[in-house]
Amino acid sequence: MKKYARPISAIALILVILMSFSGCGIVDFTRSIFHKENTDVSANIGNSQVQGDVTGDNQNVTDSANVVPPSTQAQTHTPVTNNATSNNNATKPNNNTTQFSQTTTTTQNTPVVNPDEPISEEELKDLPVKEVQDMLFATEDPNTAGKILEIAGFEYDEEQGIYYSQMNPLQRKFGFNLVYDMAAPVAGMIYDTKRIEFEYDGREWMIQIWKGQYGITSGAEIGLYNRDPERNFQYDCADDEDLIEMQFDFYNMNEFVFSRGPEKHWWLTGFKVLHAGVPTLIDLDMTLKFTDKQMAQAFVKSLKKTAGSSLVDPMTYKVEGSTVRIKW
Numbered sequence: 001m002k003k004y005a006r007p008i009s010a011i012a013l014i015l016v017i018l019m020s021f022s023g024c025g026i027v028d029f030t031r032s033i034f035h036k037e038n039t040d041v042s043a044n045i046g047n048s049q050v051q052g053d054v055t056g057d058n059q060n061v062t063d064s065a066n067v068v069p070p071s072t073q074a075q076t077h078t079p080v081t082n083n084a085t086s087n088n089n090a091t092k093p094n095n096n097t098t099q100f101s102q103t104t105t106t107t108q109n110t111p112v113v114n115p116d117e118p119i120s121e122e123e124l125k126d127l128p129v130k131e132v133q134d135m136l137f138a139t140e141d142p143n144t145a146g147k148i149l150e151i152a153g154f155e156y157d158e159e160q161g162i163y164y165s166q167m168n169p170l171q172r173k174f175g176f177n178l179v180y181d182m183a184a185p186v187a188g189m190i191y192d193t194k195r196i197e198f199e200y201d202g203r204e205w206m207i208q209i210w211k212g213q214y215g216i217t218s219g220a221e222i223g224l225y226n227r228d229p230e231r232n233f234q235y236d237c238a239d240d241e242d243l244i245e246m247q248f249d250f251y252n253m254n255e256f257v258f259s260r261g262p263e264k265h266w267w268l269t270g271f272k273v274l275h276a277g278v279p280t281l282i283d284l285d286m287t288l289k290f291t292d293k294q295m296a297q298a299f300v301k302s303l304k305k306t307a308g309s310s311l312v313d314p315m316t317y318k319v320e321g322s323t324v325r326i327k328w
Contacts, residue, residue, distance in 0.1 A: 138156060138158040152169075153165055153169025157258075161258075162258050164260060164269050171237075176208070188213075189215060191279055192279040192313060194208065195208045195306075198299050198302040201295070206224075206225045207288070208221075211282045214271055216273055216274055217271040218272055218276060222265075223237075223267050225266075238266040243266055245263065245288070246260075246288055247260065247263075247268075248286040250272075251283040252275070252277045254283070262287065279313070280313050283328070284327070285326075286328070289322060296322045300319050316328075
């Protein structure tokens, strides 16, 4: 294994550099080449259309609307995450709005890795992508790949095979402005984004949502920012006392891929490596729980305008008290 430590670390370094994207902070200017996902595990998930009683821009939003947060019941196992709480796995359980069925088949040609024996080049080449990621990032012992990933501000969810942002990455110190989105295509990041700006408690707030292709990954982000009224360009990433509970399910072409949250955060993210996704074919089912009803109402007032202008890629929502559920 020591023979391949250096090339594996180099691969990890390249992967993490490409992962150093952000809706809030450092933008990496490395172009990425799309790859077909190499995996020996295939999931046959039935097509389904997420449906529900949603309130659009042409209807009145009431606090008595029936909000049904995504169910976390009937799970077979719980993802293992570091410094974050995740109550969902890569097989979304049935609920009253969405139904999925999954059958998993594993090929007999997948090599079995013995940690006490060196891995040959042929075995390394034939390993599925997730197993390679597990070797690099899912170990309890400190290693070069894991340290690089941590420095870049991300963690690895072994159960779902995805990457997500830490609570206190370096990016949190840099705030957010439109320049980051303007520079994104140069870094090979092609995504759709929505900015919902609103005023609450004497400050200007913004919740921004992203979904699309981030170099060699596809994924999504929800960011929470605020600033003093006299500032008109730069937002600050929300402080710990301003965090709200966030959750989202990620679908690609009507198939469930992964889930994040629910947890209190300012930058809830999820990215799946070597997974291709067109922004308009990616769907997010999000739930935001604000600190109080007044904050939710201020947010919904602006959300209504945003949803009304989303014609090509419709956005719908419903609200109950301080909880808002958005489908986009």
